[in-house]
Amino acid sequence: MASERPGSSSLADVLDRILDKGIVIDIWARISVVGIEILTVEARVVAASVDTFLHYAAEISKIEQATQSGDFEDLQDLEIKQSPAMRAQSQ
Amino acid sequence: MSSNLYTYGVIEKESIELDERGVDGGTPIRTVDYRTLSAVVSDIDTMEPERTDENARAHDEVLREVLLYDGGRTIVPMQFGMTFKSGRTLKSVLRGGRRAFRQALNDVDGMIELGVKLVADEGADLDREAIREDVGGRLAEVSARETDDDLYSDRLVLNRAYLVERDGEEAFGDAVEAIREDYGETLRVQYNGPWAPYNFVDIEIGAQGR
Numbered sequence: 158m159a160s161e162r163p164g165s166s167s168l169a170d171v172l173d174r175i176l177d178k179g180i181v182i183d184i185w186a187r188i189s190v191v192g193i194e195i196l197t198v199e200a201r202v203v204a205a206s207v208d209t210f211l212h213y214a215a216e217i218s219k220i221e222q223a224t225q226s227g228d229f230e231d232l233q234d235l236e237i238k239q240s241p242a243m244r245a246q247s248q
Numbered sequence: 249m250s251s252n253l254y255t256y257g258v259i260e261k262e263s264i265e266l267d268e269r270g271v272d273g274g275t276p277i278r279t280v281d282y283r284t285l286s287a288v289v290s291d292i293d294t295m296e297p298e299r300t301d302e303n304a305r306a307h308d309e310v311l312r313e314v315l316l317y318d319g320g321r322t323i324v325p326m327q328f329g330m331t332f333k334s335g336r337t338l339k340s341v342l343r344g345g346r347r348a349f350r351q352a353l354n355d356v357d358g359m360i361e362l363g364v365k366l367v368a369d370e371g372a373d374l375d376r377e378a379i380r381e382d383v384g385g386r387l388a389e390v391s392a393r394e395t396d397d398d399l400y401s402d403r404l405v406l407n408r409a410y411l412v413e414r415d416g417e418e419a420f421g422d423a424v425e426a427i428r429e430d431y432g433e434t435l436r437v438q439y440n441g442p443w444a445p446y447n448f449v450d451i452e453i454g455a456q457g458r
């Protein structure tokens with residue numbers, strides 16, 4: 158039995174992805190050179206376990222606080238680890 | 249004047265140049281670096297490219313090319329329409345969002361996205377829950393992560409995106425083939441991809457106070 162190859166993608170599948178998903182950057186950040194202190198960055202993990210999400214949310218809020226207070230450069234050591242639940246799922 | 253940049257996604261720093269035609273026919277596809285990151289871009293005249301079928305396909309095809317060509321590489325995809333005024337504004341955003349971009353690159357490192365749909369005939373009498381459990385379980389075994397079902401039509405029994413190791417595509421394809429053998433009589437099995445991992449990254453960046 159040969160391994161099946163994915164079929165060609167329909168336009169509907171393409172539109173579903175490129176219009177609703179992926180990185181979004183607002184127009185102000187795209188037309189003006191702004192300092193990091195006024196950029197807001199929100200990042201979420203999609204479809205990971207709740208544990209992983211909560212862990213990320215905590216880490217990301219640290220990043221956001223640092224961004225707002227302007228000492229973003231001090232967060233070089235910040236590490237976001239996979240939770241055990243996520244690792245188990247990826248076995 | 250072609251001073252604006254249309255962006256497709258973010259990769260680990262690498263210099264790329266492709267002859268492919270991008271959104272609004274922009275060519276070549278090239279990269280703009282900030283530290284350890286590169287954005288994949290092409291020149292464009294407007295800040296608001298039209299959402300034509302041709303442009304939608306071009307955006308997706310550039311991503312797939314970057315995802316696969318020359319051994320392939322991890323890419324975090326942009327939503328359609330992310331144009332920048334200049335290389336400076338793009339670098340400013342790469343700088344401000346670099347933590348999130350790095351994290352997203354780590355999350356999907358070495359991964360591709362594959363899509364699976366099971367479509368039933370109109371009014372078919374099926375134990376949908378049992379099928380979802382069986383098929384979902386078999387596909388979960390050969391993938392790292394999955395989305396929830398997006399059952400936008402009554403005919404859809406299962407519709408999920410899967411995050412799969414690049415090297416695991418064959419095993420995933422084997423599982424899909426086995427599912428087709430078991431369910432092909434009653435269900436249409438649609439298998440598509442590989443996609444950039446659209447469903448497994450979610451980053452929003454804005455400028456405050458505007």
